[in-house]
Amino acid sequence: MKFGVLQFPGSCDEVDALSAARRVGDAELIWHGERDLGGAEAIIVPGGFSYGDYLRAGAIARFSPAMESVIEFAGNGGLVLGICNGFQVLCEAHLLPGALLPNTNRHFTFRQLELEVLYSGGPFTGACALGERLSIPAKHAWGRYYADPETLAAMDRGGQLVLRYAPGENFNGSLHDIAGVCNERGNVFGLMPHPEHAVDELIGGSADGLKIFESMRMSVEGARA
Amino acid sequence: MRARVLIRPKAGILDPQGVAVERALPALGFAGVANVHVGRLVELDIEDSAQLESMCEKLLANPLVEDYEVELLQGSG
Amino acid sequence: MRARVLIRPKAGILDPQGVAVERALPALGFAGVANVHVGRLVELDIEDSAQLESMCEKLLANPLVEDYEVELLQGSG
Amino acid sequence: MPEPATLPTLEDALALGLRKTEYELVCEKQGGPPNLLELAMYSLLWSEHCAYKHSKKLLRTLPTEGPHVVMGPGENAGAVDVGGGMVCAFKVESHNHPSAVEPFQGAATGVGGILRDIFAIGARPIAVLDSLRFGEPTGARARYLLEGAVSGIAHYGNSIGVPTIGGEVYFEAPYEQNCLVNAMALGLARREQLVRSAAAGPGNLLVLFGASTGRDGIGGASVLASAELGGEGEQDKRPTVQVGDPFEEKKLLECSLELLEHGLIVSLQDLGAAGLTSSASEMASKGEVGIDIDVARVPLREPGMEPFEVMVSESQERMLCVVEPASLAAVLALCEKWEVNGAAIGTVTDSGQMRVLSGGELLGSMPVRALVDDCPLYDLEPQKPAQPIYEPPEASLPAGASAAETLLGLLASPNIASRRPLFEHYDPIVQSRTVRRPEQADAAVLALPDGSALAVSIDGNGRRVAADPYRGTIAGVLECAANLACVGAEPLGTTNNLNFGNPEKPHIAWQLSESVRGLGDACRALQAPIVGGNVSLYNEGATSGPIYPTPVIGMVGRLPDARLAAGLGFARSGDEIALVGAFAPSLAASELAKLRGEALPDGLPEIDIATVRAAQLAVRDAVRSGELASAHDIAEGGLAVALAECCLAGGLGAEIILGEERAEADRESQLFGEGSGGFVVSGESRALQRLGESVAVRRLGVVGAQALRIGMGAEADDEAIEVSLAELAGAHAALAELFS
């Protein structure tokens, strides 16, 4: 299968995402100015500081031509994964409900975290067990997930709350310790922690993040079969 | 025309910066300050002020979590 | 009394946010916009508005790189 | 050429920081008095910052050659061969004076500046380290500077996508007014990708690209870098604060590397201190050519800038390159792709002159030689001070503290406590190379594509250098090498930043020359040549006195197998713990002496570099063979603190018997004394035995349980330290409150 990884001016983790994806399939970068997604079967909107995070994290990047195509791609059921800044972009683009706000601790924070899998039925966590703990690093200044109470209740019912921070790990103040959510249809997923930085025991000491990419591969190839 | 957009966190949503400022003030010798909120200020020259509303909705503010207020400073479009 | 403090990058000092936003706008479909500056907005209730000036100098603004402007919104100190 | 009615006078030259004799020399080189533009340019290039007037002669004594050196001092960064056709570029640079004025922007632009030096030679930046010095954190100013500097480094490094993988911070009263903010960066390139800065090919074009030019830091280099910071002057310097824009630099970086990849550039140079003036003249000087610059073509951020302002502006995030005329269109197209300004602003000539024009009008003309190479160099007049020049520190440890209380006091002291509250602000993992993050090992470790790895460390304990500039500096170099040895790495090269007070004062001149002598001797002995560095002088105020002499040493090494990089934490219960090396601890100028408020001693014990080196090699080899479970060098706080750090990093306790009954004073130095050449290692008994064949190894105890117990001897149970891991962790977390 083939992943496409978007690249904006100011993206930082796009090469990391690219090589993580290449551990389970093919992957290519897609320049933000391109409309053509190059035949990608799943899209990754990577981490970093697109447009310097100026104005509001993700606010400018979501208008790029590539994002227009991604919105259409998602509308047709394509898999879209947003990591950190990518999660912020997907919220800004209304592909995911809610918004990400500045951390309650008011500064950029790096930490290796424990996450809990709340939903393992979908295309992004299919390779994980329900309740499984994943060790994945997070690093961001705007990671506080917010959605209004009705939306959250509906998301909860619909299995859209996919990952949460294990007890004591939520440094950004996200409501209900939410670390990753998907849309109603289940084909768009965003999370603040960085699974692409947990794909190799040598670098980072954990390969738990690989399960996210593996899940996507299983889902795409399953649908093809 | 010069326009000014004031963007604030929506009521009810935690504003950690506002809280931090409020907490820091007494130690600096300032008393009697409450309800501090920190937001963003965007100022710009715009030819067609009719665009402002949609620019705020789409770009300058995130209406889900922020309120905004537009002030036109000179002339009129 | 409610007070509003507008904090902007000092004239002549680089405003990276303003530059980035201005450069991005045409691609986002907004034409005819210039001189964009992004600053901060602080709003607060204060008993003794005479304190505001020194509060801005010491905490709210960074006078090395920012100018500020105080507006009193209701009543008077 | 049209001259203004009045030319600037000697008084103007003095106000710009030139000496009378220097001004006279300028007149001689110019064949008459210079005009304002020319004088401004001379005053910057002949400043301490650009001309190294007081340090160049000393720097020439440093060893700069070795088998791994690919680029030595003289280019924007040094570079060493790391095998597999790859080179590692690295350099450390200071941004002390700007950070003392505005710590956030000062530190941020410091990071921006050192990163430009790395990609200016064609290497992709892969890591940042920071070296910071502030006054005691009990003071509000120190805390303000610390918080600002850390946030500034985080802001720039994180946003541009370069991991900050290590660093150091010390808190000492002499840095209260003059903080130090040094940043080191590393880059990686294929050897043939490297580019130099020498301009070449008369007729070629000079392209300025990146941010537009504003009135940032005008006079910054000459005023900020060469004047003692005083109380009132600080106000006046405020408008010159430069604001960093990491987003712009990220685009500039990608654009520069893509230009190089497409072979579109003849030479490349970043703009730093003294802006276009210094960059263009240095490119011309290195290429032995002339350059014409048309200031009217420089993209400006503000209207109405004077030509001299354009020439000396220190606006950040700009680069200069020389391109062949036929490549210009392709170069500008790439600038457009990356959304940076690009403009051809000048031409390479064969005139040997640096000429500044505006449109057709000639505004100034100076021989490149005179500008860049003819600034007079001064001899230092070193003299060891007769009296101590630093006040004793304030005591902070209660008299009569027990050994356990002393250990906890040291662990909680600002110079030893965990740096986690600082480095949590930094992204250490972006780019997916980081094998060892902060607090996992003594050196940071970055994986290379061929399975080997780079290790890097930055160090410099100013208090020990103040006690003994020669030996203190040697100790700093050895400490870097020890850190590398702990992860199994061998030094390839060294960079340094010499942070000192006013070199025109004899005692500072003495500190500086002794320190450089130590630096040279240690680097020669380790075969870790100096490939670059920076000098920051005049770090003292009219009333505040000089900083501790602070040579900051950065060292880069290599290990053959990334998987074998050891950690510092104890790893397995039951492993044996040993002290490796002929460690001869002393309390002189130690952290404990500081906590007790003791004055600095006059001199440190002698260091036998060869013995220390032998211990480092033995540890390095044992780590490389994969036999050791952990390795950690003994530094501030001595053996007891090193053991506690191994326990904390591994989450395991240890049972230690020091074994010999000794006199009271000696016991203290055994526990808390400092010195070069000691390591705490753990591993299986057989591994330690084998290590003992090549170096002195003293068995200390075993790993296990949830407490650190240090017994002083079989009979002396009542003398034992017994502290739970939780207590150790509590003390070690003392800095957390600084960032709450």
Ligand SMILES: Nc1ncnc2c1ncn2[C@@H]1O[C@H](COP(=O)(O)OP(=O)(O)O)[C@@H](O)[C@H]1O
């Ligand atoms: N302490 C030092 N040791 C060795 N080389 C040094 C030292 N200080 C400066 N240099 C070298 O002198 C040259 C000029 O340094 P600098 O002015 O900092 O360059 P840049 O403007 O590129 O930052 C560089 O090549 C640098 O490596």
Ligand SMILES: [Mg+2]
């Ligand atoms: Mg340079």
